[in-house]
Amino acid sequence: MAVWDKKILWAVMLVLTDALGQRVNYPDPVCGVKGSTVTLPCSFTPLKSVVVNGREVLIEIIRVVWCKNHELCVFTTPSVYDSESNNNDPRYRYLGDKKGDCTLQISDLQEEDNANFRFRMEANEPRASFTNRSGVRVTVVDGAQMEIRSSRHDGEFKRGESVTLNCSSPMCTIHQLEVTWFRDGFALSESGPTVHLRYLTAKDSGNYSCGLKKNERTLSVPYSLHVEEGGGGSLHLIVRLMVGGLLVLFAVIVVVCVIKRTAKKVEDSVIYSSGAIYSTGLRQTTP
Template sequence: MAVWDKNLLWSFMFLLAGAVGVTVIYPFTSTCAVRGSTVTLPCTFTPLKSFSDGQREVPLKIVRVRWCKNHEICQGSTPSVYDSNSANINSRYQYLGDMKTNCTLQIRDVQQGDNATFRFRMEADHPQGHFTNKTGVTVTVVDSTKMRIIRSSDDKKFSRGETVTLLCASVCTFHQLEVTWLKDGHALSENGSSLRLSPQTAEDSGNYTCALKNMKTLSEPYSLQAEAGAGGNLPLIAGVLFVVLLAVIALVLFIIKRKLRAAEGQRAAGGETELKVSY
């Protein structure tokens, strides 16, 4: 085999091995986002470390990362929602990754225009290291979502002292949304898609609503009403114990008083006998 043919073969093999080694992984390829919320698109990548130019192995270094919307290759003059080489980027799109392995993108204040497919592209200091994963992540934006509150049990009554967890639900997954909670119209300090009330007291009775942070969209009120449970009998038990304690104290005082009277009677009888003897 000629030297030129051997070099061509080795170059092809290195190129094939390099292409196989390059990866961009999206944990999920589709997600749902409520307009005005924040959605995070997790992403990891493995760049090509080097390539062969037919004579030697040339190391590669990632010099640029990009995220594009509705473009399969995301190259050249394609508009980017994020470009590490550009300072003119919409602040709603925040790159949470780096130039090594993490390519996570976060979209804040989701708008209807974000109803699209987002793709990540890495670019090296040589074209051999450029790569775009064409699969991407498709974001479905839901407008004016009707939110509601659910709990594991359909019973809206609870016994005092038990633990109750309320979940803010929608047609979208709320695991990464900024959710706030209100009780009887007043904001609670707790945040997140779930609200845990433990242990329950009578003060926890009321109407609960959840809302997306910095948004006016509210869920329908969810009413929780306390009913007497094991904890509800505490006042009765305390009252019974108090009555029993009073009875015991009264009995002890009665016995002591009776013994004192008996002792006084004995002393009186002894004094009268001594008086008769003296005469």
């Protein structure tokens, strides 16, 4: 009975502190593939001060805790991160502080992480400690085969073109992935979910696949990429340049012809006028 009374007391304190303006902002539900890394962006707003026995006490956050599947993160609740502990699981990395950032990163996701995570801040005055019970839901997908997506489904490219290959899970949207890329069975240096191939040449041709570094079962179906040897893209550019040059040359020839024709007309007009004046002068001087 005493335990339930204590829980009820804590629940009442949580409601009161929330009403006073304390906040914890969680992200939307997060989905991750087993073995991958996810980040839970989080921010919190503690109280600035409380009044104790008629005296204002400035609030300082002295401890931060992340737990899972517990509404309060207090008492004997197992935590995934505790700023006062030296035995935190290294898979859970706290990226925040004690000022307003409570971001948590979970690496090498396991089935046990399929849970509701909650954050708690504890202050120098117990009445200013707070847990937001809504939490953030993390869903873990086990053994989902990755897939490669590209803007070109046929995989046929010309020399000099570019392509971006994306390694993703069809079961949920994942923003952070540590993957291994392969071409014809040989590992590439890229480790992110995206590979950019620019100025393609024949050596880029091959079967590309990707998968999570720590989960071989996620290896994707190969994506076949073929680059034409002929360099059709360069030839097309050369043809366009030649056609453009011919058009410019034709325009210049037309302009020159027009100028010559105009000059010829002016010259003929001058000669004709000079001849007419000369003939008129001869008639006037004849007795």
